[in-house]
Amino acid sequence: MKTIGVLTSGGDAPGMNAAIRSVVRTSIYQNARIFGIKQGYNGLINGEIEEMNLSSVADIIHRGGTMLRSARSDEFTTKAGFNKALNVVRVFGIEGLIILGGDGTFRGAKKLHDAGIPTICIPCTIDNDMGYTDYTIGFFTAVETVVDAISKIRDTSTSHGRANIIEVMGRECGDIALYSGLAGGAESIIVPEVEFDIDEVCRKIIHGRNRGKLHHIIVLAEGIGNAYEVGREIEEKTGAETKVTILGHIQRGGTPTAYDRIIASKMGNKAVELLLAGESGKALGIKCNQLISMDIDEALNVKKEFDKGMYDIGRILSI
Incomplete structure (x- = not known):
């Protein structure tokens, strides 16, 4: 194999650029040509492709987002769109693809x-919702972003004696809420994997207020109802002024953490090695701090397990 293509698809995640850099430089080191495909599968369909060199990926390891840009492609799911993509791959002489993104x-x-x-896949999604790997690229950076926000919101909540709901991403997976809530010392963590009891949250607020606590931080995964409605119910039941902060896409941006850069660099390097060794249809991941690969089909079928033990620790420490 002498020609490799790399693309990023779906939602962006901090660390994608570190992975792209690793793919490009490992390919060049191994005397393979490397093409960057812009705008994900849309770019593959439309031929938005250019050859990359060492300078193409200079000074990007610390940058969030993706230099190749990303997009979701409905056309790629159609037979006509998929055939266009295949034709473009053949026209450019691309012999293998390294693809960064989530389950879609x-x-x-x-x-x-x-x-x-x-094809070789690298898991990049801040939600950490892929069951076959312990962590996905971008997850820990998103957690750090939320923890920083929690610290800032706690300051103002304490000043005014308020409760504050912080809504984070994770419609079906509560890992961002779980990890950031525990690391940020939140009093309540609300996730889709555990049944939500509004009365338990209210009891914590009242007990805390009775012992002189001036704030109450609630981290809420976006998949659990409407944050403003939850806030209104808390105010009605406790009398505590309750504000809502929706962090939104701020969680996707920012400088990737050292850990995200490290696993992205390792996965990018390994992806090239696998392609050059004749492997295909593999997904890379992290298990017990070790780099792994498995068939994409198998990876997609591994159910994501919620860390109930960590959730229970959060409840114990927030009494």
Whole structure:
């Protein structure tokens, strides 16, 4: 294999640039040409492709987002769009693809693999919602962003004696809320994996107020109802003024943490090695702090397990 393509698809995640850098420089070190495909699968369909060199990835390891940009592609899911993508791969002489993204991106990569295009996948999603790997690229950076926000909001909440609901991303996976809530010392963590009891939250607020506590931080995963409605119910039941902060896409941006850069660099390097060794249809991941690879099909079918033990620790420490 002498020509490799790399693309990022779906939602961006801090650390994608570190992975791209690793893919590009490892490919060049191994005497392979490397093409960057812009705008995800849309770029593959439309031929938005250019050859990359060492300078293409200079000074990007510390930058959030993705230099190749990203997009979701409905056209790629159609037979006509997929065939266009296959034709573009052949026209550019691309012999293998390294694809960065989440589960939807992985499904597209599996289609390419089944069509005879060697593919290796790298998990990049801040939600950490892929069960086959302990952590995905971008997750820990998002957690750090939320913890920083919790610290700032606690200052103002204490000054005014308020409760504050901080809504974070994670519609179906509560890992961002869980990890940031525990690390940020939140009094309540509300996630989709555990049944939500508004009365328990209210009791904590009242007990805290009775012993002189001046704030109450509630971290809420976005998949659990409406944050403003939850806030109104808390005010009605406790009398505590309750503010809502929705962090939104701020969680996707920012300088990636050292850990995200490290695992991204390791995965980018390994992805090139696998392609050059003739491997295809593989997903890279982290298990017990070790780099692993498995078939994409198998990876997509591993159920995400919620860390109930960590959740219980959060409840114990917030009494």
